[in-house]
Every structure is written in C-alpha cells, then in structure tokens.
Amino acid sequence: VLSRGFKNATLALQGKARLSEESLSPALREVRTSLLQADVELGVVKAFLAQVKEKSLGEIVPLKVAGQSIKLSPQDWFVKACYDELCELMGPVDTSLDLDGRPAVILMVGLQGSGKTTTSGKIAKMLAGEGKKPLLVAADIYRPAAVDQLQTLGRKIGVPVFHQPDTNPVELARLAVIQARNTGRDVVIVDTAGRLTVDEAMMQEVADIKATVQPKNVLFVVDAMIGQDAVRTAKAFDDRLDFTGFVLTKLDGDARGGAALSIKSVTGKPVKFLGQGEGMDGIEAFRPEGLAQRILG
C-alpha cells in the first residue's frame, strides 16, 4: 500500500494518475445509473461497464490537457472511455440497403405502434428521391384503416401502394413482388401489422412472408422510448427473422434511446435509420456520435 501510495504521489507530481479500482468506482456507479435511466438493458449495462473498466484499469492518464488549464479527474477519463466505447459498440456504421434484387424487397416488422407504416412511407420517399421506383405494400389487414393509412401516405409522396381485398398478408407480399416486376418497380416495401413476440400465429405469419418473398432487407422498427423489454423483443424478432438492421423512431422527443445500444450489442445488427418526426422527411441515416452522447447523458 505504501509503495502504491508513493507511486500515486509520484504520478500526481507529474500531473498524471493511474486509473484504479477506487478512483473508478464512483464513476462506474454514475455511468451505470445514467445508462439505466437511458433505458439500456441491465445485462448490457453490466457487460458494457465491465468491458470499459477492464480496458481502463491500470491506465496512466494525464490530469491536465496539454497547453490548457483544464483539470481532468480519473472519473472524467472513465466517462470519455465510456463514450468512445459506446461509439465503437454502436458501429461500424452500415446504413446500406441491399437494392440489387429485381425487385429488391424490404420487409418492415415490429411491435404495435412503433412507427412501421410511417417509416415505410419515409423510406419509399427517400428511395424515390434517389431515383428508385418503390412500391409500397399494405400487408396489415388487421388494424382498422391501416391500408387507408398507407394509401394516404403513398398518395402524398407519389408512390403506388399495392393492396387487394380479402387477401392474406403472405399472398399480398407475393403478388406485390409479381406486380412490381410487371410494372417496372424496382423496390418493394412491405408494411406489416404490429405484433407481439408472444403471439405465435403472428410471428409465424411474418416468418412465412419472409420465406415467400425472400427479402434481402428486413428492418426491425422500434420506438426509441422502449424500456428493458427491448432486448427480449429484439432477440425474438431476430431469432425468428434474422433481421438485417433496425430503425429507432420518435427520436425527435426526449427519450434517451438506450435501446439502440441494447439491440446492437445483443443482436449484432446495425442501426440503419433514425426516425425524427411524423412527416415523410423525418428520417436520417444512423450516426453513432449523436446517439452515444444522448444515451450517456
């Protein structure tokens, strides 16, 4: 202890410190609380902190920023390490869609009310703006006026919407792909009903849609305000569908969006887009920095 105390004193005289168990533990506690308040899932928080702690322990860090009078504490260094780790974990950035198919197919899935229909419209508008010819498919035959909703959005953005009465969702998707080929549409975006992961029939339905039209893109649409259930739900959708990426919606509010870290770290799938409003332009490609700061708080 004496020799360590001596070593610490020596470092302090040099304007440095070694990140130790003691100096890190208050910072660890603080970051843990912040991440939980940001809705990062408990298991993910524990694993994340263990990882950053392991990387930081024993590090010798300067307590002054060169050439400036800013004083930094070991805690500050730990928070910076957390921010860097968060950015790294939520990357690498992959906001691409596989649009090579004839037509390319994007399947939209998620819990009730997460923003699938709205996001389908946004993606259609975005792709149309990039010179693509999207076709929207209204495959939610359950929710009152769900088809009307997508058709209204389609009219607004000038994108055709495929629907046929008295046809089940699997068949609707299949027919839509044929329709797309016949009418020269090169991307098919399939909007589906919100569903619970414990609803076996509905999970089977979306698995059947996937098996039938073999989409190269399956996007899991999730509300940024989702709590600890994010991991359970994402895992269930991923196990069933092996989604290619997810979209975090309603980020124009003050939800911290910790689900982004939870879902990425548990499924390994990238965040593709961020929903930033109700209008058809309210979507942007994912960048880790903004979200990392928001989650860390």
Added chain:
Amino acid sequence: RLLGRPLDEAATEDLEEVLLRADVGVQTTERLLDKVRRAGADADLRAVLRDEMTAILEPVHVPFRPGEGIWVVLVVGVNGSGKTTTIGKLAARLKGEGRKVLLAAGDTFRAAAEQQLSTWADRAGVDILVLDEGADPGAVAYKALERAQAEGHDVVLVDTAGRLQTRKPLMEELGKIRRVLDKVHPGAPHETLLVLDGTMGQNGMSQATLFHEATPLTGVVVTKLDGTAKGGMILAISNELKLPVKLVGLGEKVGDLRDFDPKAFVDALL
C-alpha cells in the same frame, strides 16, 4: 448496505434485478429496496417488497366511473401509445353499460386517423362526430359537445392526435381543446386520461409530467400489457404525480380493456 449479511445481499440483488428489468427505474428501485433492507432479518423480502409497491398504488387508486350528465373524457398521449384503440374499447364497454356514447374524432392530422376511429365507432355501435381532415381539433370538440347536448348523448370520448410531450405548440393545443370543452359544457372534461404504452421505459415520467402540466390529468391508461413488458414505470408516476392508473389495455380487440388492479399488477411484475 444496511443489513450487511451475505445472504440478504444476494436476495436483495435478485430483487433489484427484477425491479430494474420491469422498468421500475433506478430511483424508485433504490427507494423500494431501502424499505426492504430495513425489514427484519428473517422477513420475507419479496412479501415486504410487494406490500411496499402496493402501498404506492393503492392510495391513489380510483376506478374509471363516468358520472351523471354529459360525461366528457379527453384522451391524450404520445404517438402510437394506443389512444384510438382504447377509445374504441371504452365506447363498447360504456354502451354495454347503457350509456349513449359519442366519439369525437379530434385527430384531424394523422393519415386515416378519422377512418380508424370511424371503424371503431361501427364496431362499438356508437355515434361519431367527424369534421374534414385538417379541421381544428378545438372545432371538433366544440361540435361534438353541441351534438351531445342536442341529441342526448351522456358520454363523449374525445380522441386527439399523438404528440411528443416536448413539442410545446402541440401541448398548448391540448390546453386549448380543454378550454373549448369547458366553454361549451362547464366542468368538461370530467376525465383526462393519459394513455401510456406499457413497453416504455424511463421516458414515461417525462410524458406524465409534461402532459399533466399541459392539461390536468385525472388518470392513466396503460396499454400493451399483454406483451412481455411489465410497465414498472407507473410506480414512479403514481408515487410522484399521484396519478391513478384506471384502465389497462390487454390486446387489440374490442373486449381487451380491464380495470386496473394494483395487487394483480404487482404480482405480475414480481
């Protein structure tokens, strides 16, 4: 740690995990566990916890019970939380209780919002007042109450557009709708229900706080508890804002609406 015995430590950590995973949140979890730790060394920790949680929910608990005269219910909440569906279910329930229900299609903004509510009106067998898309929600509120007074409806359920609580102009619009209701029928709205998505996390506190400031809430509806989320956020909301949870949404069909039962809720959470 107050108890400091290894056995209690592990048990307490298990309970902490259960609470955090149920979206109870860090502060409320700490508060609850503090009470648990003060319990005797041989106490049933889980039972103590259950009592503490029920003690938060029961004192503020008030059931949903429409009163005499024209009972006006304003339904508010963030986007996609389940307002329109809840109104449909509530309409059917009230009709079954012999009330003459009128729905007011106050979401004049979102695509097909009016068609969605109209479908529910058909399902529940109740009347609905709809104006053209883009009409002022205050005008819808006004016309709906006028019609209720003229035609003898004794319950009016007012749907509103989803809105994020941080959008000040949209929150002010709610205040305006409330003033219109009060002007046409003094005392209205008699009930203002905040619809909360049961899958949400810590943002629930911000929602409840800011919606309560925009228009005084009389109760909360928690939806989507038929999924895997536990809805633990309502403990903090009940505790700090003294808001009662009146109804629970347990599915997407017309009958999937229950009265809130504090004991059942706590048992399901633990």
